[in-house]
Amino acid sequence: MTYLILTCHTGGGHNAAAKAIKEEAAKRGITCVIQDALAFIPKPKEDFVTKGHSLAYKLIPQIYGAGYKYAENHVSGQGMLKDYSKYADKIAPYLKEHFFDAVICVHVFAAMVMTGVRRDLGIQIPTAFVATDYTCSPGVNTLDVDRWFIPRDMTTEFISRGVPAEKIIETGIPVSGRLYQSVSKQEAREKLDLPQDKAIVLLSCGTIGSGGLRTKAASIIKMLDPNTLMYVLTGNNRALLKSMSGKMAIDRVTALPFTSQMDLWMSAADMLLSKAGGLTSTEAVTRGLPVIFFDAVPGLESHNIEYLITRGCALSANNNEQLSNRTMKLLSSPTARRIMIDQQRRYFHENSVKRLVDCMQELKNATLE
Template sequence: MNFLILSCSTGEGHNAAARAVQEELTRQGHEAVLQDMMLLAGPHVARAVGGGYVGTVQHAPRLFSALYDAGSHLSSARRRSPVYYANALVAGRLERLLARGRFDGVVTTHLFCAETLTWLKRHGRLHVPCLAVATDYTCIPFWEETDCDRYVIPHPELTDEFAGRGIPRSRLLAFGIPVSARFSQPMDPAAARARCGLPPDSRVYLVMGGSMGFGQIRQLTDRLAEACLPGEQVVVLCGRNDKLKAAIERRHPAGGPAVTAVGYTRRVADYMAGCAVIYTKPGGLTSTEAAVRRIPIVHTSCIPGCETRNLAFFAGHGLSMAARKLPEQVSCGLQLVRDELSAEAMRRAQAEHISPCAASRLVEALVQLCSSRKEV
């Protein structure tokens, strides 16, 4: 079968989930095309949408929080929001892509794409099944005004929340968030460190801020460097935040405490496999990837809104530790690294609640959905 996968570059998480679905579809012998939907409207529109999101999150998090809260109050299954009508503007271009590609079905890992697909469906212009993937551990505003055939959600305990917002229970599939198989493949930690150019025998504290390098990463890095024992080091994945990478390199030049700053990389699975603990904001994808890898997690600064809910879910189920202040965050990581009982308890909780099989289950359900539609 031939499938279209839609995403949107507001942060890297949606794209990572889309690539995981594409990877699994290909593994199972299907064809899959991955498309940033906003690029259909032109690169300037895609840059404006992605850049607007990143800029607001980085420089005006309180504004983002206020917008998220406003969306929560406005969101309703009984009316259409401005978000719906804005994304409907891309409907014609998406319809032409669907016609050219002769796709058997569509997967979307982003709300905006689901809104566009919903517009097409309600106007009788979508002729293949569509499946949506929720990439946060909550029902974010406006999901309930979409009309997809299936919704893959992160955990069974979220079923009531999504259904309570108006999405039919019969369409909810609590498979988990799809992540690349690289995060569940057996990997020797020393070999993973060597692949990343790190000393194979070192103990690594991995610091991530998402693709945009969000949070008090410089300050956290400084405190971790001060706490490191001989043979330990801090590795900071700065994402696309080049200013952050340069600042860390200035503060921690070669020859000082072992701190390595890394720009945007596709080797995240290797860095995770090689670390003893990960410090990360509670993004849905990164948190799920780390939990699938069974790495002890310390959650740090969160983007207000959906990530606040992610943090509550992870901390509430023992999947991560969290603290608001930097000294306590450092202490959490030290505890998980130096107290094996704490680390093992977290790994057991991760194994209980976070499945590495979400992508394969999603593909099986998608193929069944599209096959049954063809038979009608």
């Protein structure tokens, strides 16, 4: 059996979800092919989508957020669907050539293309959409798919946006199964060659690596105990990595390039300071790592923060001073960290990616009956 997982390289979260699903499916003997849906559209359009997203997110986040909020409140999604589903004929030959048993879409653009494949071309492949943020994004209600895999406790919101209740399954956002495995702090630090006798804080902006991390790192570390070390996850931002290395390095702060070992880093750390991307947020709370969010971009990130804060799973900060103060306070209070971890385990104990793959197998089996 072979599944096609359609992602989009507009951010690392979608790719991380795709890899998590592929890892879990492989345990069942299911082959998964991960493909970037944007590879099937004209290059100028692809560049506009990817570069425009990245620039807006990094340089003009308030405009990005305002556009998102407008789409939430005023755009039906039909215009987006019409624009994106027209690329169905571009991906159809690929689907016919490889005879996939099912398609899993971890981005709404990919799901809209597959909606065109099913509605306009009549190619009926079992298809699912996976939500990777804690909200029902604009356009999700227009999809023609067999299943919507969504975060827990969010069925009411998705139904209110027009998603059919009978096709919704609350699997949770899929993260790597490694995050559910018990790895002690000591063991993780040994594997990463980190000191056992220091407090460790991670500072991250996700794979885009935006958000003025150098300024934040310098502001925070000077307020923390001398026995505290900070590791800055610079993502794919090579300029940021260079600006924090060598002669530009900050005392007790180490800049790291993109890593595929986030599960180990989260096991080794005492706290995470991060942007509120859906996958990074879910990875942290699944692992049981106290987290403080910062510089929320209105839209997806603000929804993610609201979801987690209302459940006692995280904190947030509005500026560098508040971030520094809250980091110092939380790091110095084992009780506060324990309460937050207990809440995380209360809401994120179920293996989301295992549940998702179980449901995909059930969907495929149902189509064979």
